[in-house]
Amino acid sequence: MATVEVNKHLTKDTALSVFRTMQIIRQCEEQLAKSHQRGLVHGACHTYVGEEAIASSIFAHLRPEDVVFSTHRGHGHALAKGLHPRELIAELYGRKTGCSQGRGGSMHLFKPEIGMMGTSGIVGPCILHACGGGYTFKIQKKDNVAVACFGDGAVNNGAFHEGMNMAAIWNLPVILVCENNQFATEVAFSYSSGIPDVGRRAENYGIPGFEVDGNDVHEIFRVGGEAVERARGGGGPTLIECKTYRTRAHAEGMGDFTYRTREDVEEWKTQCPLKRFRAAAISDDLVTAAELDEIAAEVKALIAESHEFAEASEYPDGATAAKHVYFEGPHDPPPPAPPQGERQTTFVAGTLEALDHEMGNNPDIFVMGEGIGARGGNFTTTLGLYEKYGAERLCDTPICERGFVGLGCGAAMSGTRPLIDFMFIDFINDSFGEMINQIAKMQYMSSGRLKMPILLRGCIGIGHSAATHHSGSYHSVYAHIPGLRVVTPATPYDAKGLFTHALRCQDPVLFLEHRELMSIKGPVPAEPYEIPFGQAAIAREGNDVTVVALSLMLHHALDAAEKLANRGISVEVIDPRTVSPLDTDTILQSVGKTGRLLVVDEAFTPCSVASEIAARVADAGFDDLDAPIKTLNGVFTPTPYAPTLEKEIVPNPETVQQAIEDLLAE
């Protein structure tokens, strides 16, 4: 990659431009504080007053294609990245014209069109997202950079550690900006960190780190410029700690003097970055007082006009509240014809064919996981792909599940299609927050302007004494979350078709493979095909009773049905294939015919997919029911190790058969 020269010293033009950005931030924040007091701001409002120099100076080096991921104190970041104050103020007023169209508010500001990839109500993940942005640029061979801005509160969070390490080992074009304002809400950094400085932590990860005066525009501009130059030139990540202070309360409306003194605050006000810049720039003859005054006046009018615009804007229509949870595009293609021909593959081989085919067609797909590179995956999920597509697209990871799932989130947001291969779902639970707070919500918070094409795959299920940390079935937990697709294939044919669809759709997908199914064989066509989500399969037709069974349980249900058929009992077996979205219609149609429903799932009963299906059928199919709805689930316990214990807690063909007979006797 060619070296990119960045001007590290302020010219008159850049000086005026940085000053203008700082003015916009300051005046906008003051307007928002005032509006908060007047009730125009509906929710929380964390201002950036006192810290304006940081974003204004560093972002002066950025291009629109560079991406910024920010935190709860993000108004200044959004404005410095180029967001018009109108859109910021309107968002805080909850209006349709706001940058997130009223779905976000202060802590969820999105303007992906200019590289403002979002502020976040969760402390920490922006660091991982920036790594993801950096990974996208690496895959796409672009010399863009990804920036994360976060507070001192974030650096004691695992995301900081995992992000720093991933940025280092993959040499990502990332700039991590810690705005150390000395407090995380009311907790002093001197209390929560073993050492008083952040910048020097970088050394332990093997990347450059800096500790700068966060109220000194010149200094930040210089260090920031070097970091951008390094990142664009292929020199990798930089950590910059900007020591600063917020001179307003943590959030508007909060008390301020239980943890710090008025004197401290007054003292820091004298260090106001705008005042210091003005004094220095005038005395250095860089700009004149009149030029700065003119800018301040111009910005005043801009903010007044923006406030009026926002206040006059409409609120979003309540009827649209559930829009943009998922990608809204053309409808899914119709389901393909059932398998034909003699060709058989295993379950895993089916998904591997799909992955190979899609990776061949789409250079934006990359895989991350432990042992998925040269080794070809713990379950041979990527066998042979490393040789074909190389180390960047088949990326072995350190053991940092939260880290690489968060990275995947940022990568998907910025234009690639990550596949996270997590082996066991028990491991990916470490990244629960990344999945449900970030991945699942990005499309919604950005009012549909971001897409989230990320696929997370791995195994679930009890068997072969794997014991409780290698046998979870958490699909019900994830099916509870709006914004996720949860797929539970049961046959090699479905696995390949659903996997292909997962690699083409724009929503985040959790693809859960039962470990006891991964080596089963079945008919699988060689050519690519898609099975859309939300379309159940009628695995066996029957008239007397409907059994809904998913994943491994489908096979148990089919066994039981076969046995019962010999006795003249006709069982209809339905495989939902995806638990989110859930195809209730097909189940209802079947119950309309049979009048009886048994749901079989290995996962626990409480708050489960099984109880959800039961509830929906009890509601919409009430008059069709000839007997109570029954569920047969795994026992509500962690998974035991000893075979004699293990077999007691999962349904098997005999217990499924018994449950069907019991239901017929109802």
Next chain:
Amino acid sequence: MAYDIVVPRLGWSMDEGTFAEWLKQDGDQVNAGDMLFILEGEKAAQEIESFDSGILRIPPQGPQPGDTVAVGQLLGYLVEEGEEPPFENISVGKATTKSSSDQESKPPQKDSNVSAGPAIRRLARDLNVDLTALQGTGPAGRITQEDVRAASKAPANLPATATPMGGKRSTSSPRARRIARELGLDPTTVTGTGRGGRVRERDIRAAAAQAGKTTAPATSSLASLSGKTIPITPIRRTIAERMLAGIHQAAPVTLTTKVNATNLVNLRVQFKAADLGSQTPSFTDLIVKLSAVALTEHPLLSAQWTENGIVVPERINVAFAVDTAAGLLAPVIEDVGAKTIRQIATDAQALIEAANASTLTAEQMRNGCFTVSNLGGFGVDAFTPIINLPQAAILGVGRIAKEPVVVDNQIVIQEVMALSLTFDHRIVDGAPAARFLDQLRSCIEQPSPWLMG
């Protein structure tokens, strides 16, 4: 311009706080950034900053220290030199916040079928409450637990409430109730074979089949006979279900009488002679019209049994049986009372044609309140027609034949016809039914005056 001073929200979910004190006096100059008053929120007392500059004006009627104040409440003004503050806008004491959300309006009650969930039905059984007598107050008129409990406390029910608990109770599945409705069966009369005696779909179907056996005892043994099996067409099945229902759900009684139809026959001869073509009324048309006349006088014979009460229709729609290749059909002539005999004849003709062409719509067979079934053309003297539920009665018309009749103490030859009226004794008793039949008889014997309309 005056700036409003309002109560800000402190923290995440504050709705009101306590006004502690002003930090400036009425008339003081306030600058942006000055602390203006103290407000106690959920956590602590806090100094509130002024974002504007001006002269503070505190209204005399405004909140006093210690008063509860609502977020957004107006406390005072910052005005310019010489400007008058609009004190009249400030309310005394605690301001009212946003009005509480509108009461959810209840949907109108539905007065047709009983709508109640399984738990409610069980409670009703335990408390011996008749659900059909209740008006539901739940959504969409559903009967709620409260409705049932209230009804069980109502005096009328008192003697019966002392049902022993734990007694064997019969329940029926929602599906069984639905099928029972479709087949016109009362599920509470069926013995259940499910767990705890629950009535299931199969029980209802078995009961329906059993009912079929009583009228045709050979059915089950026939199945083992060698021979050709005629598939049961949907229309056959519907007829079967309706006929069964007419016997098992109603309390049918049949009255027969003989009618002197000489005048009717004469009238028909005249109509035919007039060469009216398709508008020539048939005997059935004439009897349909005359039945409507009698029904107007005896409306209970056109009424319907519903769970909410006996419904007497406003208009007399009369169904008449048509024998088609596919089976028996009963199209409906609407509002017979208001129609001329010519219209009735025209309507009937069209309906018969549609019936034979299998183009009758469901609409054309709906809402009849009385049926006329004429088997006279087949040489039948008299028969026991089956009620077409939910109607209350059906008239069977026999053949017209010359018989010796005593008129004015003379034996004369007259045209005689037998009428068979089957009526639902649940709705109407024998005597009123007999009075109806008697009136119909006299209308037939002297038809002309009744055919004027």
